[in-house]
Amino acid sequence: MPKIQFELTSTPITSHAGLAFIGQALDDPVLANDINGLCSLPRNKNYISTLDTIKAMIGLLSVGKPQFDAIAEYRADPVFATALGIKKTPSPETLRQRLEQCPESLDKVFRAFNTRLLAAHPHLLTEDLHGQTWAVIHCDVSPMDNSNSHKEGVDWTYKQFEGYAPMLGYIGPYGLMINNELRNGSAHSNTPGTDAWFKQTMDMAERMTSHKRLVVTDSGNDSGVNVRLFMRQKDTDFVVKCNLRNQDPQEWLDLAVKQNGGADGEYVDIGARAWYGQKQVQIPGHSDTPDDPKTCRIVFRVTKRFARTDGQYMFPAMITVDAYWTSLDWTPEQIHEFYKQRGTSEQYHSELKTDMDVERLPSGKFRVNQHVLDMSMIAFNLLRLAGQGMLKTGLVPGRKARSKRLRLRTVIQNLMYMAGRLVQHARKTIIRIFEGHGWAEPVMALNRLPDG
Structure with missing residues (x-):
């Protein structure tokens, strides 16, 4: 074969065309107003807004690069900024410092956005079980290995390594993340404040769907406080091991x-x-x-x-x-069989920690890592929604077309890392992808799908 030569070109070519879908979802005026109102900074010619910083971080998380240093790869890439709708890409130092300056109350902004995001897709939040429609919420602790680090909150976990022990909640049959809470590694599943977290999660679910909620937890959350809380909650049932x-x-x-x-x-x-x-x-x-x-x-x-x-x-x-x-009034046999399906939520943990590489959190400060986990939740759900949207088109190639859901790794590899060419002409911004790519048709169909 002839020898292949490499040359540089000034034509903007990207290996992450799918970030445009992330940018479109983050183009939310309420999110922008909330962040700008909470994290305002003096403006100057080199000013990079906190909103742009957060969008850049969510972009990194969407391509499986949660470390601050990874942003250096995209600083000179006009497609990254254009796809995410940011004016200027921050440096690793700015990214870290700006997130450290964000107040703790930013978590309310992230949860409000996540609630609006999931509420726009009610058909993905419910499933029919024994003649009734439920929004099933699986809650569990999944330790994150941060060994050999001196980060705030890192401690010995029950998995026999040093790290964090976050509480994670997923809603619906496709594993959309409804809520999370970063915890010290030594924290018990039912650590003080867990009942308040459950209450927050159920209130968020109530704003997402009008159907009854069904909360499922393992034996780590077996306590009279939790059982009474679930029994008092309106339109909510539960199964607690x-x-x-x-x-x-x-x-x-x-x-x-x-x-x-x-x-x-x-x-x-x-x-x-x-x-x-x-x-x-x-x-x-x-x-x-x-x-x-x-x-x-x-x-x-x-x-x-x-x-x-x-x-x-x-x-x-x-x-x-x-x-x-x-x-529930189900038979013991029905409840036991239902609980056995809980193992699926372990796959959701794997997708977060392995597919998105969100395990070794990037900051030494606990509060910043909570913000990163919140942004990871948003990126997680945007990737999941994109995957379900492509499946909905009926054009996904190969055996994956028969899947109930696409793993986030599949979405990252085939959508986020899809190659494209940036074209700006007649006040239009276009990303062109190769028509012969096996995933080109579902991506184009996804682009034509109506919101929700």
Whole structure:
């Protein structure tokens, strides 16, 4: 083959044409007014607004580059600024310093924008379960590894590394992030203030959709305070995995067998049987409000394994209990099967920390890293919405066209990093992409889709 030579050109060519979709979504006058009103700075000829700084950071997060130094790659790139709608791209130093100057109250601006963003796509927030439409909200802690750093708030986590332990919440069947909270690495899942975070999350969900909410948490959030909070919340149901602590599993087995009339139980495999049951239990802890509920329903599944799957008997038999606080009237079997699907939320954590590379947060200051996590939430949702929009076109190539959702890695690789050529002519700004690219058709169709 002939030797290929490289030459420089003054024609603006970009390897991240998809950032234009991010810029369009961030072109929100309410967001601009909120940020400019909260983070105003003296103007001069070298002034870079806080709004432009935040847009630049969200742009970096959208291409999987959360570190401040990464902005240096785009300072001389006119497409980056044009696509995101910013006047001047900040330097790494300016990016860091400007975010450090932002007040803590900026988190309210980010959450307000995120609420408006998700409320504009109500069809992605709900799913039909047992004859009713629900907005399911999965909440969980997912530690972030920040080992060998001296960042504020980094501590030993339950995953046996140094880092943070943020609380993350996702709404709907496609995994849109509704809320987050950065926490010290040593913080427990139910650390003080968790009930206030749940209340904030449910209030945000109420502004997003008129359908009933269904909050799902693991045993780390098993507390009387949370159960009472969920029971008081209007149009909200819940499933909270029970922390059985030191309770005797044999007692649960005896109760389950009794409620099933002494039957042999459901066949699990050659060496195990399972029984389902339910009971009304007094909610633990003390409440100062006389009208607070005193009891709540617990449903459970008890599994007795008396032999391994190869038929070898076990002495003694192993008894495991899965129990759930719930306000639903579903059967114990239905609730257990529903909770098993919770594992999908672990994939959402992976997409945030691996696909977007948001794990080693860039700042040494805790407050700044909370802002970065908030901007990551916005970038996460914009990428998710773009992926679902392309699937909606029916033009996504290959086996991914049959997917329920596109992984963020797929969106970043095929949309964010799509090559294009910037053309400015007759007061129009156009990004041209190669018509032979396999993802060109869904991208063009996505550009034609109406908002929402």
